[in-house]
Amino acid sequence: MTLRLARLHHPVTALGPGRRVGIWLQGCDIGCPGCASRDTWVAEARHDTEVGDVLDWIEARDPALIDGITITGGEPSEQPDALAELVTGLSRLGAGRDWDILCYTGVELAAFRERCPAAYPLIDALITGPFRAAEPTDLLWRGSANQQLVPCTQLGRQRYDHLVGALRQRPQVQVQVDDEQVWLIGIPGRGDLARIHRDLRRQGIRLEEVSWRP
Numbered sequence: 001m002t003l004r005l006a007r008l009h010h011p012v013t014a015l016g017p018g019r020r021v022g023i024w025l026q027g028c029d030i031g032c033p034g035c036a037s038r039d040t041w042v043a044e045a046r047h048d049t050e051v052g053d054v055l056d057w058i059e060a061r062d063p064a065l066i067d068g069i070t071i072t073g074g075e076p077s078e079q080p081d082a083l084a085e086l087v088t089g090l091s092r093l094g095a096g097r098d099w100d101i102l103c104y105t106g107v108e109l110a111a112f113r114e115r116c117p118a119a120y121p122l123i124d125a126l127i128t129g130p131f132r133a134a135e136p137t138d139l140l141w142r143g144s145a146n147q148q149l150v151p152c153t154q155l156g157r158q159r160y161d162h163l164v165g166a167l168r169q170r171p172q173v174q175v176q177v178d179d180e181q182v183w184l185i186g187i188p189g190r191g192d193l194a195r196i197h198r199d200l201r202r203q204g205i206r207l208e209e210v211s212w213r214p
Protein backbone atom coordinates (compact mmCIF):
# COMPACT_ATOMS: atom_id res chain seq x y z
CA MET A 1 0.00 0.00 0.00
CA THR A 2 1.14 3.53 -0.74
CA LEU A 3 1.84 6.02 2.01
CA ARG A 4 2.38 9.75 1.51
CA LEU A 5 5.72 10.22 3.25
CA ALA A 6 7.63 13.41 4.03
CA ARG A 7 10.76 11.89 5.59
CA LEU A 8 12.30 9.30 7.88
CA HIS A 9 15.00 9.84 10.46
CA HIS A 10 16.86 7.90 13.14
CA PRO A 11 17.79 8.64 15.87
CA VAL A 12 15.12 11.13 16.91
CA THR A 13 15.48 12.22 20.54
CA ALA A 14 13.13 15.22 20.68
CA LEU A 15 9.76 13.54 20.00
CA GLY A 16 9.22 10.93 22.68
CA PRO A 17 11.38 8.98 25.12
CA GLY A 18 14.74 7.49 24.16
CA ARG A 19 16.19 7.04 20.68
CA ARG A 20 13.42 6.75 18.16
CA VAL A 21 12.66 6.30 14.51
CA GLY A 22 10.76 9.36 13.25
CA ILE A 23 8.21 8.94 10.45
CA TRP A 24 6.81 12.20 9.03
CA LEU A 25 3.71 11.72 6.91
CA GLN A 26 2.90 14.19 4.15
CA GLY A 27 -0.42 15.98 3.84
CA CYS A 28 -2.43 18.01 6.35
CA ASP A 29 -5.73 19.80 5.73
CA ILE A 30 -6.04 21.19 9.25
CA GLY A 31 -3.91 24.29 8.69
CA CYS A 32 -3.19 25.44 12.23
CA PRO A 33 -2.09 29.10 12.19
CA GLY A 34 1.55 29.18 13.30
CA CYS A 35 2.28 25.56 12.27
CA ALA A 36 6.06 25.07 12.05
CA SER A 37 5.70 22.26 9.46
CA ARG A 38 3.91 23.95 6.60
CA ASP A 39 6.15 21.98 4.24
CA THR A 40 4.16 18.85 5.17
CA TRP A 41 0.74 20.28 4.22
CA VAL A 42 0.52 19.58 0.50
CA ALA A 43 0.77 15.97 -0.67
CA GLU A 44 1.94 15.28 -4.21
CA ALA A 45 2.73 12.15 -6.21
CA ARG A 46 6.43 12.51 -5.37
CA HIS A 47 5.58 11.71 -1.75
CA ASP A 48 4.10 8.30 -2.57
CA THR A 49 6.12 5.58 -0.86
CA GLU A 50 5.36 1.92 -0.32
CA VAL A 51 4.70 1.03 3.32
CA GLY A 52 6.95 -1.97 2.78
CA ASP A 53 9.85 0.32 1.83
CA VAL A 54 9.42 2.29 5.07
CA LEU A 55 9.45 -0.96 7.05
CA ASP A 56 12.54 -2.17 5.16
CA TRP A 57 14.32 1.10 6.00
CA ILE A 58 13.54 0.64 9.69
CA GLU A 59 14.52 -3.02 9.62
CA ALA A 60 17.96 -1.98 8.32
CA ARG A 61 18.61 0.11 11.51
CA ASP A 62 20.25 -1.48 14.53
CA PRO A 63 17.27 -2.56 16.70
CA ALA A 64 19.38 -2.08 19.85
CA LEU A 65 19.37 1.65 19.04
CA ILE A 66 15.58 1.95 18.77
CA ASP A 67 13.44 2.58 21.85
CA GLY A 68 10.32 3.53 19.96
CA ILE A 69 8.71 4.92 16.83
CA THR A 70 7.18 8.38 16.50
CA ILE A 71 4.70 9.03 13.70
CA THR A 72 3.97 12.66 13.00
CA GLY A 73 3.29 14.91 10.07
CA GLY A 74 1.42 16.18 8.36
CA GLU A 75 -1.74 14.61 9.71
CA PRO A 76 -1.59 10.81 10.11
CA SER A 77 -5.38 10.42 10.39
CA GLU A 78 -5.76 11.65 6.80
CA GLN A 79 -4.23 8.34 5.65
CA PRO A 80 -6.15 5.81 7.76
CA ASP A 81 -5.60 2.72 5.60
CA ALA A 82 -1.90 3.35 5.06
CA LEU A 83 -1.48 4.21 8.75
CA ALA A 84 -3.13 0.91 9.71
CA GLU A 85 -0.80 -1.03 7.44
CA LEU A 86 2.19 0.92 8.76
CA VAL A 87 1.47 0.33 12.45
CA THR A 88 0.63 -3.32 11.77
CA GLY A 89 4.07 -3.72 10.16
CA LEU A 90 5.74 -1.77 12.96
CA SER A 91 4.11 -4.00 15.58
CA ARG A 92 5.42 -7.05 13.73
CA LEU A 93 8.94 -5.58 13.48
CA GLY A 94 8.94 -4.49 17.12
CA ALA A 95 7.59 -7.76 18.53
CA GLY A 96 9.72 -8.76 21.50
CA ARG A 97 11.73 -5.54 21.25
CA ASP A 98 9.72 -3.33 23.57
CA TRP A 99 9.35 -0.50 21.03
CA ASP A 100 6.43 1.83 21.65
CA ILE A 101 4.51 3.63 18.93
CA LEU A 102 3.72 7.30 19.63
CA CYS A 103 1.57 9.16 17.10
CA TYR A 104 0.85 12.89 16.81
CA THR A 105 -2.51 14.00 15.48
CA GLY A 106 -4.07 17.42 15.05
CA VAL A 107 -7.55 16.05 15.84
CA GLU A 108 -8.97 15.12 19.24
CA LEU A 109 -8.97 11.54 20.55
CA ALA A 110 -12.59 10.70 19.63
CA ALA A 111 -12.11 11.95 16.07
CA PHE A 112 -8.86 10.02 15.70
CA ARG A 113 -10.49 6.78 16.87
CA GLU A 114 -13.37 7.33 14.46
CA ARG A 115 -11.06 8.08 11.53
CA CYS A 116 -8.50 5.34 12.26
CA PRO A 117 -10.32 2.38 13.85
CA ALA A 118 -7.81 -0.17 12.53
CA ALA A 119 -4.67 1.74 13.49
CA TYR A 120 -5.79 3.01 16.90
CA PRO A 121 -5.50 -0.31 18.85
CA LEU A 122 -1.86 -0.68 17.77
CA ILE A 123 -0.77 2.83 18.85
CA ASP A 124 0.66 2.97 22.38
CA ALA A 125 0.22 6.71 22.93
CA LEU A 126 -1.21 9.68 21.08
CA ILE A 127 -0.56 13.39 21.29
CA THR A 128 -3.86 14.91 20.24
CA GLY A 129 -5.25 18.25 19.22
CA PRO A 130 -4.36 21.11 16.90
CA PHE A 131 -1.49 23.51 17.54
CA ARG A 132 -2.78 26.76 19.03
CA ALA A 133 -0.18 29.50 18.92
CA ALA A 134 -2.11 31.52 21.52
CA GLU A 135 -1.73 28.72 24.11
CA PRO A 136 2.03 28.30 24.61
CA THR A 137 3.17 25.55 26.96
CA ASP A 138 6.16 23.95 28.61
CA LEU A 139 4.48 20.54 28.60
CA LEU A 140 6.84 17.83 27.39
CA TRP A 141 6.61 17.04 23.65
CA ARG A 142 3.64 19.36 23.13
CA GLY A 143 3.44 22.58 21.16
CA SER A 144 0.43 24.15 22.88
CA ALA A 145 -1.35 23.72 26.19
CA ASN A 146 -4.51 22.19 24.67
CA GLN A 147 -2.60 19.18 23.32
CA GLN A 148 -3.07 15.99 25.32
CA LEU A 149 -0.66 13.10 25.81
CA VAL A 150 -2.93 10.05 25.87
CA PRO A 151 -1.47 6.64 26.83
CA CYS A 152 -3.60 4.04 25.01
CA THR A 153 -2.17 0.53 25.58
CA GLN A 154 -0.57 -1.26 28.53
CA LEU A 155 2.91 -0.43 27.18
CA GLY A 156 1.78 3.13 26.54
CA ARG A 157 0.55 3.47 30.13
CA GLN A 158 3.82 2.04 31.50
CA ARG A 159 5.90 4.39 29.42
CA TYR A 160 3.82 7.59 29.35
CA ASP A 161 1.41 7.75 32.33
CA HIS A 162 3.96 9.54 34.53
CA LEU A 163 4.81 11.99 31.72
CA VAL A 164 1.29 13.29 31.03
CA GLY A 165 1.87 16.43 33.13
CA ALA A 166 5.67 16.55 32.84
CA LEU A 167 7.37 19.75 31.76
CA ARG A 168 10.30 19.97 29.36
CA GLN A 169 13.64 20.28 31.14
CA ARG A 170 15.55 21.49 28.08
CA PRO A 171 14.78 22.60 24.51
CA GLN A 172 12.87 19.94 22.57
CA VAL A 173 14.59 20.55 19.25
CA GLN A 174 17.23 18.58 17.35
CA VAL A 175 19.03 20.36 14.52
CA GLN A 176 20.09 18.34 11.46
CA VAL A 177 22.14 19.94 8.70
CA ASP A 178 22.68 18.52 5.21
CA ASP A 179 23.99 20.08 1.98
CA GLU A 180 20.85 22.08 1.28
CA GLN A 181 18.72 22.10 4.39
CA VAL A 182 18.76 22.87 8.05
CA TRP A 183 16.11 20.67 9.51
CA LEU A 184 14.60 21.09 12.97
CA ILE A 185 13.20 17.98 14.62
CA GLY A 186 10.97 18.45 17.63
CA ILE A 187 8.69 21.01 19.20
CA PRO A 188 10.11 24.52 19.28
CA GLY A 189 9.23 26.50 22.38
CA ARG A 190 8.38 30.20 22.46
CA GLY A 191 11.20 32.16 20.81
CA ASP A 192 13.21 29.01 19.86
CA LEU A 193 12.82 29.50 16.09
CA ALA A 194 13.96 33.13 16.17
CA ARG A 195 16.87 32.16 18.43
CA ILE A 196 17.98 29.32 16.12
CA HIS A 197 17.63 31.64 13.11
CA ARG A 198 19.89 34.20 14.82
CA ASP A 199 22.48 31.60 15.89
CA LEU A 200 22.68 30.17 12.36
CA ARG A 201 23.12 33.67 10.90
CA ARG A 202 25.99 34.30 13.33
CA GLN A 203 27.64 31.13 11.95
CA GLY A 204 27.20 32.35 8.38
CA ILE A 205 24.20 30.16 7.52
CA ARG A 206 21.45 32.18 5.88
CA LEU A 207 18.03 30.53 5.58
CA GLU A 208 16.29 31.35 2.29
CA GLU A 209 12.98 29.62 2.96
CA VAL A 210 11.58 28.41 6.26
CA SER A 211 8.74 25.96 6.87
CA TRP A 212 7.10 28.07 9.58
CA ARG A 213 6.20 31.05 7.36
CA PRO A 214 3.86 31.09 4.32
Ligand code: SF4
Pocket residue numbers: 028029030031032035036037038040073074075105106107130131
Ligand atom coordinates in the same frame (compact mmCIF):
# COMPACT_ATOMS: atom_id res chain seq x y z
S1 SF4 B 1 0.44 21.63 13.57
FE1 SF4 B 1 0.12 19.54 12.76
S2 SF4 B 1 -2.14 19.43 12.53
FE2 SF4 B 1 -1.63 21.59 12.69
S3 SF4 B 1 -1.36 22.30 10.55
FE3 SF4 B 1 0.69 21.70 11.32
S4 SF4 B 1 0.92 19.61 10.65
FE4 SF4 B 1 -1.26 20.04 10.52
